[in-house]
Amino acid sequence: MKPLLSSLNRPHIYKLLSLCLAITLLIGCASPIPGTPPPSSASSWPVSTPEEQGMDSEPLAQMLAQIEQEDYKIDSVLVVRNGYLVLDAYVYPFRPVETHNLYSVTKSEVSALIGIAIEQGYIESLDQHVLDFFPDREVKNLDEYKEAMTLEHLLTMTSGLECRDSYLYNNRGLEEMHKSDDWIQYVLDLPMEAPPGTKFEYCNGASMLLSAILQEATGMSTLEYAQECLFGPLGIRDVQWDDSPNGITVGYSRLHMHPQDMAKIGYLYLNNGLWNGEQVVPDKWVAVSTRTHVSAGTLQEGYGYHWWVAPPDMYLALGYGGQFIFVIPEKDMVVVFTSSLEGRDFYVPQELLDEYILPAVMSSQPLPENSEGDALLMSVIEELAAP
Numbered sequence: 126m127k128p129l130l131s132s133l134n135r136p137h138i139y140k141l142l143s144l145c146l147a148i149t150l151l152i153g154c155a156s157p158i159p160g161t162p163p164p165s166s167a168s169s170w171p172v173s174t175p176e177e178q179g180m181d182s183e184p185l186a187q188m189l190a191q192i193e194q195e196d197y198k199i200d201s202v203l204v205v206r207n208g209y210l211v212l213d214a215y216v217y218p219f220r221p222v223e224t225h226n227l228y229s230v231t232k233s234e235v236s237a238l239i240g241i242a243i244e245q246g247y248i249e250s251l252d253q254h255v256l257d258f259f260p261d262r263e264v265k266n267l268d269e270y271k272e273a274m275t276l277e278h279l280l281t282m283t284s285g286l287e288c289r290d291s292y293l294y295n296n297r298g299l300e301e302m303h304k305s306d307d308w309i310q311y312v313l314d315l316p317m318e319a320p321p322g323t324k325f326e327y328c329n330g331a332s333m334l335l336s337a338i339l340q341e342a343t344g345m346s347t348l349e350y351a352q353e354c355l356f357g358p359l360g361i362r363d364v365q366w367d368d369s370p371n372g373i374t375v376g377y378s379r380l381h382m383h384p385q386d387m388a389k390i391g392y393l394y395l396n397n398g399l400w401n402g403e404q405v406v407p408d409k410w411v412a413v414s415t416r417t418h419v420s421a422g423t424l425q426e427g428y429g430y431h432w433w434v435a436p437p438d439m440y441l442a443l444g445y446g447g448q449f450i451f452v453i454p455e456k457d458m459v460v461v462f463t464s465s466l467e468g469r470d471f472y473v474p475q476e477l478l479d480e481y482i483l484p485a486v487m488s489s490q491p492l493p494e495n496s497e498g499d500a501l502l503m504s505v506i507e508e509l510a511a512p
Contacts, residue, residue, distance in 0.1 A: 173209035179488040182498040188481035224381040228444030231380040236431035240410030251277035265314040288328035329377035336376025347374035391459035
């Protein structure tokens with residue numbers, strides 16, 4: 126990749142530079158008070174320049190310029206380091222006041238709720254059999270494998286169910302479930318193709334069952350339980366989460382949230398489930414959820430409890446179209462992408478992370494002030510947001 130200015134055409138350069146002087150005058154006003162805490166349940170993220178958090182602003186500006194030049198269908202990019210929002214960029218026509226469909230990032234929130242429900246005693250353990258939560262249902266294709274299926278098998282995508290509902294099968298099973306009158310019954314009736322725990326097979330239906338189990342165990346919908354025990358403590362108010370036709374919160378997708386609130390989920394996990402002194406998600410659950418339990422055989426090598434694991438020091442929630450929450454403990458950093466990417470472009474956010482964001486981390490201490498670099502970054506952010 127060429128340096129930013131050499132990769133832009135001359136009119137674009139003049140436009141960027143003309144903005145830099147004015148923006149430079151504003152940077153001092155935008156600097157946070159040293160020691161500003163992470164966002165409370167009632168406030169937004171504290172803002173910082175990248176340099177104040179040991180990052181170089183210029184690679185971040187180059188990344189945003191590449192997004193614009195390549196016309197990647199990325200809607201937003203956020204970087205949080207040391208609890209400070211150092212990059213908050215939105216690409217027109219998407220705006221920060223809008224929520225975004227998280228698609229399968231939704232699954233990671235469901236995982237958090239399962240951990241909370243176990244801690245609160247609504248669920249006894251991960252060893253409970255799935256069918257025990259649905260004693261009044263008659264289940265087809267019943268055999269010893271299905272009877273042995275547990276909550277942990279659902280969380281690790283090793284249920285053994287013949288789901289056929291992922292992109293590998295053109296979402297055929299998902300379409301069949303959507304056509305059924307009762308999505309939970311549809312999934313429970315699926316035949317088994319392998320003993321539980323022996324094979325990774327991505328299954329949206331498994332996440333749907335987890336949502337139904339939360340409703341059965343807590344007496345609340347998954348959305349209501351999340352508002353009380355997860356979203357509420359984090360100050361996440363503006364969410365939409367669809368139900369199935371028979372009133373079960375969709376456990377595999379269809380959660381809509383602001384990108385800054387997605388970053389709160391990542392930051393909660395980065396801090397072992399602790400938020401402003403409150404243990405929202407049990408720390409042991411965070412640890413066990415974000416380590417590899419099974420090899421996924423994909424770009425992300427491992428899979429935990431509805432979190433993807435990318436050794437040596439990163440785990441992530443990801444969803445269709447390029448939705449990502451990257452958590453990088455070694456860098457004390459959370460990175461969020463929302464997108465409308467198709468095909469192989471799905472991996473562009475991870476490529477941008479590797480090529481620009483991670484190399485921008487230079488130190489655990491503040492770097493010297495870089496007013497020109499910060500002004501350039503802000504000008505590109507403004508360019509992307511403009512019609």
